[in-house]
Amino acid sequence: MVRLFYAGWLFHLKNLSNSLFFVLISVLQPVIFASIAFFMYRSGQRPGTLLYVALGAGLMGIWSSTLFGSGGAIQWQRWQGTLEIVVAAPAPFLLVLVPLTLATATIGLYSIVTTLLWGRVFFGMPLAFAPPLQLAVALPATVVSLGLMGLLLASTFVLYRQASAFSNLLEYPVWLATGLLVPLSLLPGWVTWISWGLAPTWGIKAIRSAALGGGDAWGAIGMCVALGVVYLILGAVFMKNFERLARRRATLSLT
Amino acid sequence: MNAVRVFFLGGAVSYRALFNWMQPVVYVPTMLAGPLFQILLFAYVGRASGVESDAFFVVGNAVQVAAMAGVFGVAMTIGGERWTQTLSLVLVSPANRLALFLGRALPLIVNGFILSWFGFAVGWAFLDFDPAARSLPALALCVATTAASCTAFGLVIGSFGLYAREIFVAANLAYMGLLIFCGVNVPLDALPQWMEAVSRGLPLTHGIEAARSIVGGAAISDVGGLLARELAVGAAYAAAAYVLLRAFEALGRRKASFETY
Numbered sequence: 001m002v003r004l005f006y007a008g009w010l011f012h013l014k015n016l017s018n019s020l021f022f023v024l025i026s027v028l029q030p031v032i033f034a035s036i037a038f039f040m041y042r043s044g045q046r047p048g049t050l051l052y053v054a055l056g057a058g059l060m061g062i063w064s065s066t067l068f069g070s071g072g073a074i075q076w077q078r079w080q081g082t083l084e085i086v087v088a089a090p091a092p093f094l095l096v097l098v099p100l101t102l103a104t105a106t107i108g109l110y111s112i113v114t115t116l117l118w119g120r121v122f123f124g125m126p127l128a129f130a131p132p133l134q135l136a137v138a139l140p141a142t143v144v145s146l147g148l149m150g151l152l153l154a155s156t157f158v159l160y161r162q163a164s165a166f167s168n169l170l171e172y173p174v175w176l177a178t179g180l181l182v183p184l185s186l187l188p189g190w191v192t193w194i195s196w197g198l199a200p201t202w203g204i205k206a207i208r209s210a211a212l213g214g215g216d217a218w219g220a221i222g223m224c225v226a227l228g229v230v231y232l233i234l235g236a237v238f239m240k241n242f243e244r245l246a247r248r249r250a251t252l253s254l255t
Numbered sequence: 256m257n258a259v260r261v262f263f264l265g266g267a268v269s270y271r272a273l274f275n276w277m278q279p280v281v282y283v284p285t286m287l288a289g290p291l292f293q294i295l296l297f298a299y300v301g302r303a304s305g306v307e308s309d310a311f312f313v314v315g316n317a318v319q320v321a322a323m324a325g326v327f328g329v330a331m332t333i334g335g336e337r338w339t340q341t342l343s344l345v346l347v348s349p350a351n352r353l354a355l356f357l358g359r360a361l362p363l364i365v366n367g368f369i370l371s372w373f374g375f376a377v378g379w380a381f382l383d384f385d386p387a388a389r390s391l392p393a394l395a396l397c398v399a400t401t402a403a404s405c406t407a408f409g410l411v412i413g414s415f416g417l418y419a420r421e422i423f424v425a426a427n428l429a430y431m432g433l434l435i436f437c438g439v440n441v442p443l444d445a446l447p448q449w450m451e452a453v454s455r456g457l458p459l460t461h462g463i464e465a466a467r468s469i470v471g472g473a474a475i476s477d478v479g480g481l482l483a484r485e486l487a488v489g490a491a492y493a494a495a496a497y498v499l500l501r502a503f504e505a506l507g508r509r510k511a512s513f514e515t516y
Contacts, residue, residue, distance in 0.1 A: 020424045032431045036440050037300060043445040044306035169284030172292030182299040 004091055008099030009106070016107045022065055023110075030061035030111035031118045037181055038123045050125040054115045055211060056180035059204050061111020062146055063174055069104025070150025071157045071167040073097065074242075084252045093243055094151075094236055101150030105143045112139070112207075134210035134217040141221045142203030145228040149199045152231045155238035180204055199227050258354035265350070266358030290320040290370055291377050297440045298382050307442065309383040314470055315439040317374025318401050318463045321367030322433050325405035326412055328363035330426035333416035342417075343513040346504055356500055360406045367402035368395075386470045393475040394466055400482050401462030404489025405433075408458045410496030417503035418512055433459050458492065461485040 016022045034057035041049050074097075077083035086096045119125035129135060157166055176182065177191050178200040184192055195201040202223040209215030246252045298312040336342035345355070375394075378384035386394065412429045416422035433439070436450055437459035443451050454460040462485040465478035507513050 020421050021427075024424050024427055028428065029431060032435050036297075036435055037304070039441040039445055040300055040304040040306050043442060044304035049304075165281045165284045169288045172289060172296055176292060176296045176299065181296070182303045186299055186303055 001095065004095055005099050008096060009103050012100045012103035013106055016065070016069060016103060022069065022107055025064040025068060026061045026107050026110045027114050029064060030057045030115050033057050033060055033181075034115040034118060035122075038119065038125075042123070050119055050123060051127070051212065052208060053181060054119040054125060055112070055207055056204060058112030058115040059108075059142070059200055059207065060175050060180050061115070062105055062108025062143065062203075063178075063180075063200050064171055065108040065111075066101070066105045066146045066150040067153065067167050067170055067174075069107075070101040070147075070154045071170075073100050073104070073150075073154040074157075078253070081253070087243060087246070087252055094239055097154060097239065098147070098151055098232075101154055102144065102147035104150050105147035108146070109139070109143065129211050130213035134221075135207065138203075138206035138210040138217055138221055138224075141224040141228075142199070142207060145199035145203060145224040145231070148228040148231040148235065151235035152238070155235045155242060174198060174200060177201075178204060197227070199224060199231070202227065258351040261350045262354040262358035262361070264358075265355060266361050286324070286366070286370060287373060290316070290323065290374050293320065294374055294377050295381065298378075301440070306445075309378065310386075310470055311442075311467065312440060313375065313378030313382055313384040314466050315463050317371050317378060318398060318466050319433065319437070319439045319459060320370045320374050321398065321402035322405040322408070322430060322459060324363045324367035324370055325360075325402060325407075325409040326430050326433070327409070327423075327426050328366065329360060329406060329409035329413035330416060330422050332359045332363075333413045334422040334426075337416065337420070337422075337513070340514060346417075346507070346513060352500065352504075353497065356410060356496075360410060363409070364399075364402045364406045367405060368399055371398040371402065387472070390469050390472070393469045393478070396475065397462055397466040397469060397478070397482065400485050400489070401459060401466070404458035404462065404485050404492065407489040407493035407496060408433075411492050411499060414496055414499035414503050417500065417507050418510075433457060436460075438463055456488065458485065458488050461488065 034054055037053040037057060038050060041053055074083065077086060087093050089096065116125075116127060120127055177187070177195050178184075178198050179187075179195065180200065184195055184201075202220045205215065206217050206220035206224060209217035209220060294313055294316040297316055298309050301307055301309070301312045333342070336345055372395075375384070375386070379386075408429070409426075412426055413422065415425055419425070435441070436446075436454045437457055438446070438454060439459070443454060443460070443464075446454070461481040465481035465485065468478050468481070469475070
């Protein structure tokens with residue numbers, strides 16, 4: 001099981017890293033959004049928030065790669081003609097899919113690295129981190145929780161033929177509602193309730209608390225883990241349902 | 256007469272067939288929800304950063320979303336032909352090329368115009384944006400001019416789709432380039448000088464500037480120069496697009512690349 005998991009994760013990580021589209025959304029897009037935010041914050045005389053913005057823009061990249069990678073995961077397998085093979089394999093389908101969705105979140109780490117480097121080189125952003133232990137835990141916890149959120153997306157988006165349209169729908173709202181670039185306190189109160197159920201909210205809290213110091217990093221990491229478990233359970237239930245229906249209706253190979 | 260038919264009917268059929276945007280399930284999340292949240296996101300970043308007013312971001316982003324229809328639309332028109340394996344059939348036809356491609360661009364200009372007004376409505380409904388009623392006709396002229404120039408720019412990007420496969424990536428890059436260079440969310444004087452210089456050669460920049468002036472109370476005569484420059488930029492891209500489309504068509508024939516995807 002560990003071998004299957006590791007091999008699947010590594011394979012998809014390499015595969016996604018070779019895709020120009022994923023390089024675009026996990027490297028170039030966050031850098032562009034980070035630059036816009038840097039210019040805005042600098043122009044508004046609030047340059048002290050550059051690291052805060054860079055981390056947020058980095059997580060925007062993780063969310064985009066998870067959203068587009070996981071949301072379309074099953075559809076892509078269909079187009080490539082591999083869906084029937086992986087469903088028919090002796091290994092549980094869930095164990096084949098989870099490494100894929102985790103890989104889509106993992107390549108988002110490129111965006112954290114590039115936005116930090118970009119901010120340092122072109123905007124003179126100081127890279128002063130608090131002691132690294134919390135950050136070393138917060139980053140993987142965030143990636144795993146987003147990857148498991150990706151599993152939930154994959155298992156629900158598969159019900160719709162136009163999964164990419166739903167991916168387009170969810171990119172900006174989650175950036176906004178999870179406080180990646182804008183403090184949640186500026187948004188209407190009801191948005192906070194939604195944000196609590198979204199892993200990026202706790203992921204960015206954990207990463208910012210760990211990197212900048214202050215705040216309850218361990219509490220946010222705990223929430224990432226808890227939400228990850230909930231996503232996994234829901235994703236497993238939905239995926240089982242999809243597999244059962246697809247086998248009964250013989251729709252696995254339909255594109 | 257045949258060219259006119261290709262222009263109108265070909266454009267309309269291409270729009271419906273390739274985009275499928277007539278289906279609400281695709282049009283609403285892609286073309287309406289995206290701009291809605293883009294405007295909200297940047298308006299709130301503006302509030303958080305203490306730079307400019309809501310109106311600045313509403314006008315900038317509402318005009319910029321016209322580029323979404325223009326740039327992505329044209330790119331997908333050509334990329335979609337490749338994906339559905341109909342590109343070679345289109346290019347083997349004797350249809351007038353100008354009518355063929357401009358016909359495909361026209362619905363996108365109209366679409367961009369509608370999207371921009373949707374953006375203004377979002378700003379009016381959710382943010383602090385309340386332009387004077389008398390400014391709306393002039394604002395409409397700014398938006399129409401900018402939607403046309405963005406679509407001309409989109410034709411340049413789309414022309415590469417006759418030769419290259421990853422046209423959607425190029426369209427994304429172009430769209431994001433417009434977002435950062437054209438003063439959509441960052442005042443032009445806050446950008447480095449070289450970026451400001453580049454922005455003068457891109458569509459959107461002058462259109463957004465004109466639209467902001469109109470919303471700020473200027474008369475249409477005050478922004479005539481800006482709109483003329485926006486039109487000139489659009490015309491230059493349209494001319495470049497025609498040359499590139501013919502060149503890439505010839506190259507695609509020579510390299511037999513119309514069917515690669």
